[in-house]
Amino acid sequence: MSSTIIVNTPVLSGAGALYRKHGLTAKTVVIFDENTRNLFRDQVIATLEAEGFRLLELTVPARETSKSLNAAYRLYATMIEAGVDRSWNLLAVGGGVVGDLGGFIAASYYRGIPVVQCPTTLLAMTDSAIGGKVAINHPLGKNLIGFFHMPELVLIDPSFLRTLPEREIFAGMAEVVKYGFIADRTFLDWLEEHFDRITALKEPFLTEAVRRSSSIKADVVEKDFRETTGLRATLNFGHTFAHGLEKLAEYRYLRHGEAVTLGMICALWLSNGLGYLSEKDLQGGLDLLARFRFPKGVIKRRFLAHSSEALLENMFSDKKKLDSKLRFVLLKKPGEAFLLEENVDDREVLKAIERARAFVA
Ligand code: NAD
Ligand code: ZN
Structure with a gap:
């Protein structure tokens, strides 16, 4: 398809x-x-x-x-x-x-x-x-x-x-960066280098970012249209956390992309905490996400306003749960994501959220 x-x-x-x-x-x-x-x-x-x-x-x-x-x-x-x-x-x-x-x-x-x-x-x-x-x-x-x-x-x-407001640009940029994380290290490095040009809508960087992102998404979808092999599920990197955050924010105070940025920070910590992602790659990923302006100010407060336990609870009520198990997409390294089949201990999830909170604070 x-x-x-x-x-x-x-x-x-x-x-x-x-x-x-x-x-x-x-x-x-x-x-x-x-x-x-x-x-x-x-x-x-x-x-x-x-x-x-x-x-x-x-x-x-x-x-x-x-x-x-x-x-x-x-x-x-x-x-x-x-x-x-x-x-x-x-x-x-x-x-x-x-x-x-x-x-x-x-x-x-x-x-x-x-x-x-x-x-x-x-x-x-x-x-x-x-x-x-x-x-x-x-x-x-x-x-x-x-x-x-x-x-x-x-x-x-x-x-x-x-004409798009800056807040919406950064919200969209979260998904762009996500594609780099899950599928393409070279693209991720390129995004890092040109981040400010892209968010300032400078050509030809903007068009290239759109072209690469849309083609990665199309590629993944073509290979796993109905989400049966786990590949399409990798598009949900950061999203298990993000959906919990959006719910806590009553779908009103956080743009989806803002929740995804915060969710990817949590997912990087979880990937590292479970032993899949090296310290160096964790740091590299966090450095890139720190360049988003919105984890500051009101967005940061939205994240920190709720306890880690409340976030975990709200992640559970997401429709993506499968037999009430949370499914996580993790990184092995930048450009390589996978859907973790095993159940993750709640304590590991809470630890990742705590670390993300300390990083954002
Ligand atoms: P949106 O459609 O609400 O657009 C955001 C705001 O920008 C709106 O006020 C809109 O009127 C305005 N706008 C749109 N284009 C503009 C432009 N060029 N200049 C100025 N203003 C402009 O929000 P969104 O972030 O584009 O989409 C969010 C929706 O997408 C959610 O409902 C979400 O569930 C859905 N979504 C669907 C999929 C999918 O696979 N189908 C994936 C992700 C998100
Ligand atoms: Zn998304």
């Missing part, structure tokens, strides 16, 4: 020919959130209209609660009333919220219409828009209701990031 990923500026020009090449019709439901509509609507719509597309535009509020069945239900109605049928496709222009909701609607409408992702946040460009996991939230848990629905195309225009 794979999608064609195109990283280019301006990425939508020539969409007509590209759609034809991929067997897609020029009948498209375009979904934005309020922000991406304000920022990119004119450009996107003008380009597609010039290419002869028939369009239906939809907009949702720019917040996580848009990933709901209610929101999807309302949009289905607009689509049905407008005569959208199976011959149409859907283009999601936005961050992970729009991508997940748009993908969910595409996967379910008329038993599934093709989706094209046009991600506009760094997190979406490097992570959520790639790999075909689409979901909405249920009041009892995040991302619980969804599908595997691969996008036909992922159209990435790094210039769209120019």
Whole structure:
């Protein structure tokens, strides 16, 4: 299972020919959130209209609660009333919220219409828009209701990031660095060298970071689409801790990427504590993560506000638990991650969290 990923500026020009090449019709439901509509609507719509597309535009509020069945239900109605049928496709222009909701609607409408992702946040460009996991939230848990629905195309225009707030850039950068940790030492070294250029959105460093990250994610997904071999699970490096932190922060006060940065600090300590990662590699990893601005200030306080025990408890209630065992992705060395099959003693986990707290404090 794979999608064609195109990283280019301006990425939508020539969409007509590209759609034809991929067997897609020029009948498209375009979904934005309020922000991406304000920022990119004119450009996107003008380009597609010039290419002869028939369009239906939809907009949702720019917040996580848009990933709901209610929101999807309302949009289905607009689509049905407008005569959208199976011959149409859907283009999601936005961050992970729009991508997940748009993908969910595409996967379910008329038993599934093709989706094209046009991600506009760094997190979406490097992570959520790639790999075909689409979901909405249920009041009892995040991302619980969804599908595997691969996008036909992922159209990435790094210039769209120019308007993205710095906090979102750093949040996305967490996943970028994650790819270096789990899969590619050379990329990790390159990220270390150019970290400030990338976060300052300097070309060609930004585009290269997006290109490498999206291709690592696509590669992993292609090899283990349904998460059966443990390979796709390595994408969850730092995430067992991160999900606990996000829960403690009520999914409101920490961006996902911020929780992932803190979670990777914990996971590095755990990898070292269990004897897999050398002191030198631990230190190298921590030095890189220390360059993220957000473990400071409010984010740091969010991490330290809760006890290690509270964090551990909240990790347990994550949906990724399997027979109530926590699953951890650990590093053997930079660029090489694995899913640990054995159960980890709670005391080891607590020790790792304590060390991470001392590091961040
Ligand atoms: P988001 O979609 O909420 O976007 C963050 C904010 O940035 C929003 O206010 C948005 O309107 C704004 N924005 C988007 N593009 C912009 C731009 N270019 N300039 C200025 N502002 C812009 O958040 P996100 O971090 O992109 O995605 C988070 C979501 O992704 C979560 O719901 C998470 O569950 C999901 N996710 C899904 C997967 C997956 O595999 N499907 C993976 C990771 C995360
Ligand atoms: Zn993530």
